[in-house]
Amino acid sequence: GAVVSQHPSWVICKSGTSVKIECRSLDFQATTMFWYRQFPKQSLMLMATSNEGSKATYEQGVEKDKFLINHASLTLSTLTVTSAHPEDSSFYICSAKTSGRETDTQYFGPGTRLTVL
């Protein structure tokens, strides 16, 4: 149980284009999903917390107009990197909590490796 999928796994795009990454909880309903970014050999960096049916909460320094998050259902959240630039190249990982309780474990998707040329 508690399986989270992400699509796509890899994406290469040209500078200036937009990329959408999907995060799905396959066998549970996730009221809260999280989006992380991880640069090589660095720790996870929380970008935003996404609650179903409401606006995402962004961490300090993360541009909400550049990283659009939509959590339209209890099993799907999407992250859109708009007008991507080479410095946005990173490993993007989503996670989901199995219920609304704050201490529930976060289960991670497999990640999406974005390369912007």
Next chain:
Amino acid sequence: GQNIDQPTEMTATEGAIVQINCTYQTSGFNGLFWYQQHAGEAPTFLSYNVLDGLEEKGRFSSFLSRSKGYSYLLLKELQMKDSASYLCAVLDSNYQLIWGAGTKLIIKP
């Protein structure tokens, strides 16, 4: 400020035992998680401790001392596949996960 400290890198031998320490200073405490992350992959959940003591789960055990702000992850009978980064994360008073930088564990034959 909030801080999680763990060693950057450790090396151990296949079949041996290794202990990865984590110390934390956070605004409040609602539990500590250990995750395993293989290179190029997302983290996978290993353990969650909220009460003092040792939690054993197969070859892996996790210990917590809240008064000392300290936890460790103990890996027994090391296998080559255990080579990975091990991330310590603390849930603070706002239920935000504060992540350590991770400990890269290298297993040698």
